Amino acid sequence: MGADAPVDPALGLRLLRAMLRVRRFEERCAELYSSTAIRGFVHLYVGEEAVAVGVLDALGPDDAVVATYRDHGHALARGLSMRSVMAEMYGKVEGCSGGRGGSMHLFDVGHGFYGGNAIVGGGLPLAVGLALAQRRTGSGGITVCFFGEGAVAEGEFHESMNLAALWDLPVLFCCENNLYAMGTALERSESNVDLAVKAASYGMPAWAVDGMDAPAVHHATSRAVAAVRSGDGPVFLELHTYRFRAHSMYDPERYRDHEEVDRWRDRDPIETLAATLRGLGALDDAGWDALEAEVAAEVDDAVAHAEAGTVEPVEDLTRHVYAERNGTAL
Amino acid sequence: MNPDRTVTYREALREGLRAALAGDDRVFLMGEDVGRYGGCFGVSLGLLEEFGPERVMDTPLSESAFVGAGIGAAIGGVRPIVEIMTVNFSLLALDQIVNNAATLRHMSGGQVGVPLVIRMTTGAGRQLAAQHSHSLEAWYAHVPGLRVVAPSTVADAAGMLLSALADPDPVLVFEHGALFGLTGELPDGPVPVDLDRAVVRRPGRDVTVAAHGAALHASLAAAEELAADGVEVEVVDLRTLRPLDHDTVLASVRRTGRLVVAEDGWRSGGIGAELAARVAEQGFWDLDAPVGRVAAAEVPIPYAKQLEDAALVSPVRVASAVRAVLS
Ligand SMILES: Cc1ncc(C[n+]2csc(CCOP(=O)(O)OP(=O)(O)O)c2C)c(N)n1
Numbered sequence: 262m263g264a265d266a267p268v269d270p271a272l273g274l275r276l277l278r279a280m281l282r283v284r285r286f287e288e289r290c291a292e293l294y295s296s297t298a299i300r301g302f303v304h305l306y307v308g309e310e311a312v313a314v315g316v317l318d319a320l321g322p323d324d325a326v327v328a329t330y331r332d333h334g335h336a337l338a339r340g341l342s343m344r345s346v347m348a349e350m351y352g353k354v355e356g357c358s359g360g361r362g363g364s365m366h367l368f369d370v371g372h373g374f375y376g377g378n379a380i381v382g383g384g385l386p387l388a389v390g391l392a393l394a395q396r397r398t399g400s401g402g403i404t405v406c407f408f409g410e411g412a413v414a415e416g417e418f419h420e421s422m423n424l425a426a427l428w429d430l431p432v433l434f435c436c437e438n439n440l441y442a443m444g445t446a447l448e449r450s451e452s453n454v455d456l457a458v459k460a461a462s463y464g465m466p467a468w469a470v471d472g473m474d475a476p477a478v479h480h481a482t483s484r485a486v487a488a489v490r491s492g493d494g495p496v497f498l499e500l501h502t503y504r505f506r507a508h509s510m511y512d513p514e515r516y517r518d519h520e521e522v523d524r525w526r527d528r529d530p531i532e533t534l535a536a537t538l539r540g541l542g543a544l545d546d547a548g549w550d551a552l553e554a555e556v557a558a559e560v561d562d563a564v565a566h567a568e569a570g571t572v573e574p575v576e577d578l579t580r581h582v583y584a585e586r587n588g589t590a591l
Numbered sequence: 592m593n594p595d596r597t598v599t600y601r602e603a604l605r606e607g608l609r610a611a612l613a614g615d616d617r618v619f620l621m622g623e624d625v626g627r628y629g630g631c632f633g634v635s636l637g638l639l640e641e642f643g644p645e646r647v648m649d650t651p652l653s654e655s656a657f658v659g660a661g662i663g664a665a666i667g668g669v670r671p672i673v674e675i676m677t678v679n680f681s682l683l684a685l686d687q688i689v690n691n692a693a694t695l696r697h698m699s700g701g702q703v704g705v706p707l708v709i710r711m712t713t714g715a716g717r718q719l720a721a722q723h724s725h726s727l728e729a730w731y732a733h734v735p736g737l738r739v740v741a742p743s744t745v746a747d748a749a750g751m752l753l754s755a756l757a758d759p760d761p762v763l764v765f766e767h768g769a770l771f772g773l774t775g776e777l778p779d780g781p782v783p784v785d786l787d788r789a790v791v792r793r794p795g796r797d798v799t800v801a802a803h804g805a806a807l808h809a810s811l812a813a814a815e816e817l818a819a820d821g822v823e824v825e826v827v828d829l830r831t832l833r834p835l836d837h838d839t840v841l842a843s844v845r846r847t848g849r850l851v852v853a854e855d856g857w858r859s860g861g862i863g864a865e866l867a868a869r870v871a872e873q874g875f876w877d878l879d880a881p882v883g884r885v886a887a888a889e890v891p892i893p894y895a896k897q898l899e900d901a902a903l904v905s906p907v908r909v910a911s912a913v914r915a916v917l918s
Contacts (some may be wrong), residue, residue: 300717300718300896301717301718301719301720301894302719302723316811320620320805326813352718352894352895352896352898353895358894359719359893360893360895360898361720361721361893361894361898362720362894363718363894365719365720365722366720366721366722366724366894378722379720379722379723380680380683380722381652381680382652382683383722411651411652412652414651414652414653415652415653415654416653416655416656417683426915442652443623443624443628443649444624444627444628444629444649445623445624445627445628445649445651445652446908449649449651450649450650450652451651505595513629515627515629516627516628533791548643572895572897573895573897573898575897575898575900575901577898578887578888578890578893578898578901578902579888580624580892582889582891584889
């Protein structure tokens with residue numbers, strides 16, 4: 262679906278709300294980072310929200326998701342509560358990973374969310390294995406694997422693509438092409454910058470999608486998911502997008518110019534979809550204000566919950582290294 | 592010589608790189624974001640501008656390929672310095688390091704040497720969680736064919752690289768992430784370091800503490816604290832983890848009769864395990880007490896601050912290990 266196809270207002274509003282939740286959540290995280298309530302590496306997804314939101318809205322409850330360290334948007338879009346994600350940012354027991362993982366390692370197996378992986382390319386083989394399990398157990402689910410275009414240069418990308426295609430596994434590979442891997446522009450890291458062509462060489466359907474257009478992402482994903490679910494093997498989507506902010510909280514951004522960032526900001530996925538919905542008469546000022554107020558209240562609630570959360574006693578330090586037997590660590 | 596020249600560990604590493612690049616035009620630096628970005632921790636900032644893209648090469652995210660290419664280039668007669676962002680990511684290149692760099696000289700009956708330097712950040716302390724915080728230098732120190740060094744002072748940060756480049760075999764340099772902001776004097780700029788020798792950083796007659804990396808600084812802080820109680824701790828900076836200079840440690844233990852080893856990595860199979868074994872083998876009769884060990888808790892390093900702090904070596908933990916071997 263391109264800009265010409267009509268947007269279903271109900272879907273559009275759902276995607277808009279989901280993107281706004283991610284945006285406002287992350288803006289608050291940036292503030293909390295400055296005030297040192299949140300630490301470690303924090304990678305914001307600002308500008309890329311249409312990708313996670315558009316893709317994950319098209320999945321079912323039995324599907325599995327593997328993400329990267331830039332995972333707040335995926336976690337929220339997959340249905341993890343904002344409370345549990347914010348508590349994780351604070352390192353509290355109530356966090357979705359019990360405070361052990363932090364921003365880069367959000368997990369929630371109950372939501373089929375198998376983590377933010379902070380080794381570039383490290384999630385791809387896991388996704389292949391989850392899909393192998395799905396097929397062997399006949400669960401009917403599929404696995405969606407998100408990764409940046411930087412991962413395409415890693416051996417693990419190529420090995421995983423081959424295995425998934427060779428074994429016809431139900432994986433949807435979602436490459437978030439935001440043009441930069443930290444400071445390295447795509448054309449300085451890939452001999453062929455057409456990533457869909459690379460993927461297609463493994464014998465799977467592969468195409469590029471406008472990753473700034475949430476309904477278009479949703480539409481493409483629905484098609485891809487139908488193909489993957491039918492048992493024909495993996496599909497690769499290259500989602501063209503852009504991160505508006507630094508790679509992580511530490512990044513002097515010496516590698517790109519402001520005009521380029523501004524050009525992409527003009528295509529802000531939230532503003533674009535809001536304008537489309539206004540044009541359709543599905544959104545007005547009052548509707549927008551209500552949405553903002555609802556999301557702001559949710560963020561405030563998540564922060565309050567995280568601040569009031571439990572600091573795990575250091576006596577528990579070596580828990581969760583092995584399975585617990587009779588309530589005690591091995 | 593400028594006696595008041597104080598620089599950070601990060602700047603000292605950069606000075607070492609600059610001296611290496613300026614001193615030999617076969618030398619080049621390659622790795623992820625070493626050029627335009629200035630290095631993921633800012634170590635190589637400005638070097639691309641100074642030496643140009645042929646000498647400071649950005650690579651794609653391909654650890655196995657560019658480390659392997661570094662090995663090939665070293666065999667082919669040039670002198671690469673390969674930077675891997677952190678030790679956790681070096682695991683993607685472990686095959687090239689262990690199966691190629693470490694073995695080629697031996698497998699070829701001495702024909703193929705690999706004069707390669709690989710630099711990487713190690714260590715925890717910044718709440719980066721389990722995939723960015725490990726200290727795996729003891730693993731590499733297990734492997735014959737590799738030399739493993741760990742600069743823990745500003746002077747070593749500047750000078751060790753030059754010594755590593757002069758070595759005919761592969762040298763792995765472990766730069767501790769928690770030390771980048773450490774300051775110290777560098778009056779003469781980078782000066783080569785004897786990579787075969789550990790060094791006494793603080794003399795004392797009661798207990799020997801051997802360490803490297805962040806644990807060295809925890810040990811020095813503990814020694815300061817214990818001095819107030821009249822306990823004199825001798826602190827040995829191991830510097831080179833393979834080959835491990837046990838002679839310097841044994842000589843110290845001969846004076847003090849007691850040894851504590853502090854390390855940032857895990858205890859099981861660690862540097863302390865090796866050193867304790869060697870001291871038991873060769874210095875048993877010099878010991879007045881069992882060897883003490885302080886190491887990271889046996890857990891992947893957690894994100895939450897209080898848990899990470901509890902997992903790591905601290906001055907308090909070193910001081911209590913020292914008190915334990917004294918009692
Ligand atoms: C194996 C490995 N090498 C290097 C890094 C350091 N690193 C973290 S993110 C990143 C850039 C990745 O870019 P991309 O895959 O395009 O994803 P993006 O950050 O743009 O979302 C790098 C180099 C890492 N985490 N893992």
